[in-house]
Structures are given as C-alpha cells and as structure tokens.
Amino acid sequence: MLYLAQVCKNDFLEQYQLRLLARQETEYLWSIISEETFILLGKVNTLSEKMLVLVKLSPTGEIEKIEDATTWVLSLVQTYLKTGIxxxxxxxxxxxxxxxxxxxxxxxxxxxxxxxxxxxxxxxxxxxxxxxxxxxxxxxxxxx
Incomplete structure (x- = not known):
C-alpha cells in the first residue's frame, strides 16, 4: 500500500523514522492518517529531516520502496490547483x-x-x- 510520509529524526534512538501522513485508498482517493504512526528507518543518510516521501509498504508493514514526493506533489499542484479546483x-x-x-x-x-x-x-x-x-x-x- 502507498503512503505519503514525512521523514523525522528520532533523537532518542538517533535514527530516522517516517511519520505516515496519508494512505492511498484508490487511484484518486487518499485518506488522512489522524493518529501518529511512525516507521523506523534506521541510520539512513540519503533522506533529510522534514522531507516528504512516498513509501510503499508490504501487507506485513515492511518498506518495499521509498521515493521523494516532490515530483508527485508538483504534479498535484499542476493538475488540480493550477486549474482552480x-x-x-x-x-x-x-x-x-x-x-x-x-x-x-x-x-x-x-x-x-x-x-x-x-x-x-x-x-x-x-x-x-x-x-x-x-x-x-x-x-x-x-x-x-
């Protein structure tokens, strides 16, 4: 399942973690995740704090793929906000x-x-x- 997440640093563990923000329900439907849900990343140094990412999780909750969400967010702005929706x-x-x-x-x-x-x-x-x-x-x- 695909999620929009924000990279955060867990100072206590000195590791990065993902805070899940939204979950893709269907191709054009996303739901906001209201409770704070975190996934520990470990000592990944290719991601920066506060960065938005798209993360694909397996049914068991394992991270399958992480990618920068900048292009995705810009396409949303281009598609929906530029036309005044x-x-x-x-x-x-x-x-x-x-x-x-x-x-x-x-x-x-x-x-x-x-x-x-x-x-x-x-x-x-x-x-x-x-x-x-x-x-x-x-x-x-x-x-x-």
Whole structure:
C-alpha cells in the first residue's frame, strides 16, 4: 500500500523514522492518517529531516520502496490547483451532481407511475373487449 510520509529524526534512538501522513485508498482517493504512526528507518543518510516521501509498504508493514514526493506533489499542484479546483469548487460540483441525481430519481418515479397507469388502462381495455365479444358474436348470429 502507498503512503505519503514525512521523514523525522528520532533523537532518542538517533535514527530516522517516517511519520505516515496519508494512505492511498484508490487511484484518486487518499485518506488522512489522524493518529501518529511512525516507521523506523534506521541510520539512513540519503533522506533529510522534514522531507516528504512516498513509501510503499508490504501487507506485513515492511518498506518495499521509498521515493521523494516532490515530483508527485508538483504534479498535484499542476493538475488540480493550477486549474482552480478548490474544495469549494468540488463541493459545488458534488451538490450539483446530487441535484441531478434527485431530479433523475423523480423523473424515473414519474415514468414508473405512468407505465403502471398505462398497464392498468391496457388491462381495462382488454377486459372491455372481452366483455364485448359475446355481444359481437350474438349480433353476428342475428344477421345469418
């Protein structure tokens, strides 16, 4: 699983550790990790304190891969923030989508009601036709 983490120094152990900040749930969905979760790195000297990294963890919690998150963060800025996609914009879009969903639900309910009404009318017409058949047959017998 992929995480966004920040490199911290554990002064007590004199080693670096990763503080997990967010976890990737799906390709475009991340969740914030609210509790402080740390993974000890050891005496790695290629990372600097406060650096943001993407870390891939195995199902058992072992570090599989660490990479600098700068390029990833810049791509987020380029993709979303440059075009003005703000939390307010996303909220407005979500509200508009909900209004469309409600409108479509009402239209679907109306269509279902009309379908039921048409079916009831069709059954009434068939019933009326059935009741008129003996009268038609009787009228045809008189002409012969």
């Amino acid at each position: 703000t939390p307010e914009f996303l909220q407005q879009e979500a509200e508009q989508a909900e209004q469309w969903r409600q409108s479509l639900t009402l239209q679907n309910q109306d269509l279902a009601r009309r379908t039921l009404e048409l079916e009831a009318r069709r059954e009434q017409i068939q019933s009326l036709e059935e009741s008129l058949k003996p009268d038609l047959n009787y009228g045809q017998q008189d002409n012969s």
